[in-house]
Amino acid sequence: MTDMNAQNNSRVPGGFATDIATDLASGRAADLAEVYALNAVDDAERAAIEAYLASAPAAEHAAFDDRVRQARETLATSFTAEEEPPAGLLDRIMASLPARDLAAAPGVHPGQEPAAVPPVVARPVREPSGLSVTDDLGAARKRRDERRRPQGMRNWLVGVAAAAIIALGGVGVGAYVANQNDPLNQVLQAGDVKQATVNVAGGGTATVSLSTSRDAIVVKMNDVPAPPPGKVYQMWLIPKDGSAPVSQGLMDAEALSKPAVVKGVSTAAALGITVEPTGGSASPTTPAVAEAPLGA
Amino acid sequence: MNTVQVDRRPAGRIAVGHAPGASFPDPCSTAGTLCLKVMETPNAPNPEAAAPPGAPADVNRRLGGLLEQIARGDQTAFAEFYELTSRRVFGMARRVLIDVELSEDTTQEVFLQVWQNASKFNPDAGSPLAWLMTISHRRAVDKVRSSQSSTDREAKYGASSQDIDHDSVSDEVGSRLEAEAVVRCLETLTDTQQESVRLAYYGGLTYREVAEKLNAAVPTIKSRIRDGLIRLKTCLGVS
Numbered sequence: 001m002t003d004m005n006a007q008n009n010s011r012v013p014g015g016f017a018t019d020i021a022t023d024l025a026s027g028r029a030a031d032l033a034e035v036y037a038l039n040a041v042d043d044a045e046r047a048a049i050e051a052y053l054a055s056a057p058a059a060e061h062a063a064f065d066d067r068v069r070q071a072r073e074t075l076a077t078s079f080t081a082e083e084e085p086p087a088g089l090l091d092r093i094m095a096s097l098p099a100r101d102l103a104a105a106p107g108v109h110p111g112q113e114p115a116a117v118p119p120v121v122a123r124p125v126r127e128p129s130g131l132s133v134t135d136d137l138g139a140a141r142k143r144r145d146e147r148r149r150p151q152g153m154r155n156w157l158v159g160v161a162a163a164a165i166i167a168l169g170g171v172g173v174g175a176y177v178a179n180q181n182d183p184l185n186q187v188l189q190a191g192d193v194k195q196a197t198v199n200v201a202g203g204g205t206a207t208v209s210l211s212t213s214r215d216a217i218v219v220k221m222n223d224v225p226a227p228p229p230g231k232v233y234q235m236w237l238i239p240k241d242g243s244a245p246v247s248q249g250l251m252d253a254e255a256l257s258k259p260a261v262v263k264g265v266s267t268a269a270a271l272g273i274t275v276e277p278t279g280g281s282a283s284p285t286t287p288a289v290a291e292a293p294l295g296a
Numbered sequence: 297m298n299t300v301q302v303d304r305r306p307a308g309r310i311a312v313g314h315a316p317g318a319s320f321p322d323p324c325s326t327a328g329t330l331c332l333k334v335m336e337t338p339n340a341p342n343p344e345a346a347a348p349p350g351a352p353a354d355v356n357r358r359l360g361g362l363l364e365q366i367a368r369g370d371q372t373a374f375a376e377f378y379e380l381t382s383r384r385v386f387g388m389a390r391r392v393l394i395d396v397e398l399s400e401d402t403t404q405e406v407f408l409q410v411w412q413n414a415s416k417f418n419p420d421a422g423s424p425l426a427w428l429m430t431i432s433h434r435r436a437v438d439k440v441r442s443s444q445s446s447t448d449r450e451a452k453y454g455a456s457s458q459d460i461d462h463d464s465v466s467d468e469v470g471s472r473l474e475a476e477a478v479v480r481c482l483e484t485l486t487d488t489q490q491e492s493v494r495l496a497y498y499g500g501l502t503y504r505e506v507a508e509k510l511n512a513a514v515p516t517i518k519s520r521i522r523d524g525l526i527r528l529k530t531c532l533g534v535s
Contacts, residue, residue, distance in 0.1 A: 035521050
């Protein structure tokens with residue numbers, strides 16, 4: 001995978017050029033992963049590497065990401081200088097935390113033990129502006145929010161707990177061996193499939209594989225507990241145009257272990273999952289337990 | 297199983313695996329600025345070194361749980377996360393930036409970023425500690441490059457390293473076992489690989505600046521960094 005023989009078998013070992021552009025042009029991008037992870041490149045070089053990767057084959061991109069991840073783990077394990085920060089720094093940081101989350105988290109206060117089962121925390125429909133401590137952090141957050149919250153989700157997806165959208169990355173096509181006619185595999189084997197994993201409130205994660213060319217997603221629940229008696233999980237697509245969520249089917253305890261295909265996702269801004277009474281609901285009646293933006 | 301104890305007072309420390317304040321012999325106390333060695337350790341590959349260290353997994357599990365709570369706006373979890381990791385973040389910032397105030401600013405920015413981006417943490421993409429230290433290093437490096445010339449950084453790096461060079465031993469996050477594995481594994485690197493990686497990591501230098509400082513060819517430094525980190529990774533069993 002990343003062993004040195006494999007990575008060097010088609011070229012001269014260690015044959016770096018003096019500049020990053022030449023390294024990239026000569027197919028040595030993956031060999032730059034360690035230098036990149038170490039931040040030993042300047043801003044222009046970092047941008048050049050990222051631009052290259054953005055249009056690189058998925059396998060090359062994945063190989064690079066994997067080596068970066070390993071290098072970062074290695075650095076975090078190996079370079080462990082410690083020094084006591086100035087007294088009172090935590091208090092200053094706490095005092096400067098943007099106010100939105102305080103307002104959004106009733107019942108959670110400093111000094112209080114967190115509840116055994118954390119409450120589902122409502123997200124504000126729109127964050128107050130001007131509360132950022134530093135401009136760049138505030139700007140970055142604003143950009144992120146604009147990217148991640150298309151219109152139409154705001155009023156509905158207020159109950160998402162820890163909906164972590166995970167970096168969308170290429171998925172190795174060869175990982176799935178199966179029947180070409182199976183809709184599931186048509187999505188998973190599509191050349192443009194992207195995958196994200198989000199947390200599900202209550203435990204477990206949901207992995208969403210999106211293929212724009214197939215106009216479909218595959219939803220796979222991982223270690224998600226069975227719904228309470230008399231309840232089911234219900235999947236919804238939240239349209240980009242802000243109209244009401246559209247039911248995409250139910251998952252009971254048995255269906256939970258199987259991947260589900262949801263088609264017609266091109267007009268959807270996000271996938272949402274709620275807990276509903278057995279038989280499902282016409283529209284969501286509870287806050288979402290998971291949310292996956294479908295930034296196609 | 298290690299117990300994680302949290303003391304929220306300013307002087308609080310987290311004990312993981314052994315008593316806080318237990319001190320290890322500092323192998324670098326009299327050596328030069330790039331000292332990484334422990335004398336009794338042979339440099340042959342050591343089977344134990346390949347075993348994944350035990351304690352960090354526990355710490356990372358705890359940190360991962362805290363990040364989920366932080367993503368929901370839990371300040372108590374945030375405070376505990378800070379107590380568990382702030383010495384690492386500040387310690388690294390001090391190594392890179394030297395200046396106490398800049399290091400404090402950086403630490404503050406890092407933890408604000410943790411607060412704001414906890415929901416973006418992806419356990420599949422790496423451990424919580426690696427995620428945190430990646431954020432921290434990038435911030436520190438950006439700050440040092442925007443505030444100091446590379447010449448200043450080199451000079452300050454050299455001058456400061458002897459004072460606070462005890463990073464081969466961690467007594468907050470990690471364990472003695474892990475620290476020993478790290479020392480053994482660093483030992484498997486060549487001196488020039490160690491030097492290049494450390495200058496980049498703690499000196500905040502680019503590969504080009506490392507090459508200038510060491511009067512070495514640029515491609516050579518890139519190779520040393522790559523090969524050094526891969527060798528370290530392999531020895532530590534990072535997969």
